[in-house]
Amino acid sequence: MTEPRLDVLAIGDAIVDVIASAEESFLVDEGLVKGSMRLIDAEEATRLYTHMGQARETSGGSAANTMAGIAAMGGRAGFVGQVAGDQLGEIFAHDIRALGVEYRTPPLGDSASPTGRCLILVTPDGQRTMNTFAGASHRLAAAALDPDQIRGAAILYLEAYLWVPDSPREAMLEAIEIAHRAGRKVALTLSDIACIAKRRDSLLALVGRGAVDLLFANEQEMRSLAGEDDFDRALAAFCRDVPRIVVTCSEKGAIAVEGRRRVEVPAAPVAKVVDTTGAGDLFAAGFLFGQSHGRSLEESLRLGSLAAAEIISHFGARPEADLGALVAS
């Protein structure tokens, strides 16, 4: 096994976030569930966008945000995700490369699907409600993978958002094979309860056959995948098959479980929660950076908490503060 060239390579949605402030009443009028993520089609994207307020655009995508965070901390990160050959695709590619993330996926050759976007409504309490028009992102295919790039990364990081559509799921299954054959680790984030509901059987099968070395989830996702209301029982259900599990619990902090060992850290303090978009993504970034750089389980959790605290203190899911200073502390 050769020395890895990258700390982490992620496969995920390649999406531009369109972020607007919204009152609670707007969510009610639109019939949206606060804090949720839903997939929408082009028509609904146009309709909702027309009703939304003035927005700001920043590159997003859950796993892409995580890689941006790792690069901002000084780690070596790569990303695989599908954009179209349009202006939003150029913005996505520029931003992720500008952070030093290796990004080689060529844009789609046809114009049938534009680059995906996520219409994010941020209420005054900082909660985000996401409406994703996936577009080109869900057309990621196994042919877009670079096996050498996968073999060159210590950890392959996958997001469950992309486990729902067929073509990207098949690409991820192939990537898992390549990574494991090269002796690399595979990490999975459960992303969202709606994704779990749609693909619970295949996610359980994946975890059950020991294909996931590191699992990220929040409390609700953990319970949902286990089909178990009690959190501790839900966690216990996966401890046998998954060597390391990390669960984020919002303002209560986070937990890591490694076999019989269980470590907890409190959430890092935040002066004002502006926009919670990307909190889980950046938590994963801090944890993965720590694990890739010889930090302890506890220290890795602490880095996750600090990175998450930075991201929720401003609009957008990409880091603004110097995360390099954060990891040096």
Place this chain on the structure above:
Amino acid sequence: MTEPRLDVLAIGDAIVDVIASAEESFLVDEGLVKGSMRLIDAEEATRLYTHMGQARETSGGSAANTMAGIAAMGGRAGFVGQVAGDQLGEIFAHDIRALGVEYRTPPLGDSASPTGRCLILVTPDGQRTMNTFAGASHRLAAAALDPDQIRGAAILYLEAYLWVPDSPREAMLEAIEIAHRAGRKVALTLSDIACIAKRRDSLLALVGRGAVDLLFANEQEMRSLAGEDDFDRALAAFCRDVPRIVVTCSEKGAIAVEGRRRVEVPAAPVAKVVDTTGAGDLFAAGFLFGQSHGRSLEESLRLGSLAAAEIISHFGARPEADLGALVAS
């Protein structure tokens, strides 16, 4: 003369801002003059963008920002500016309409010029250095004007940025004719010393023939147009031809001159200057709103200062705080 339907209708650049943080050393390496605005072509836009850091995109354009500010204060504003039929054009049109600004200019029918963008580098001191690829924006033509819309606005507001390219300048000259024939007022902002240098003769001719009822400038622009180092003499040079002149003096505040009357206000305090992009634009918004709503000269200047203070306290040149509360105070 019928009652105006709009308080202000602006003609200006229709542009999306691409804002990235940059160190002073980046400006030095790129040979850029801090605080300046320069026009760049498509090739240079691509080259510079590749070197810039991760960015956020928000709708911009100087006069468009001013109209956004007026609408955010509860005023009735309209905007005329040229975008292309692309994703950035959709973003521009969405954002200005989402604020309640009347915007009817159809996108260009061909794909020869993409929607304009302004690559903005913000240094740690909050100063912005702007690199504008004008694209479709400089293809605004007189044919895109709606004479009824112009006749329906109490004030026609023009930006000198668009006085440089031929087609938009001709459109603005036609708009001035229509407005004056309908008994409306014409306001002009001098925008930038580079614009003045390129079109000094025709700007002086415009002012000299009494076509400008209200002139906005900063100290440097005032001196540049007058060709006079002494500020008071520069101001005096235009007092005969322009009934009302407003000059912004950054942290020193602002001055309004109406015939022999001269009113000054200090700058409103700002806790932290994050990004000065749009300070002049929002000052004009506050002043124009005040003038359209029966406020005194002094009170209009004060509204300008408050709106400018809001905009420089965050990234981007469009208001985030509730400017309606500001005008009610």
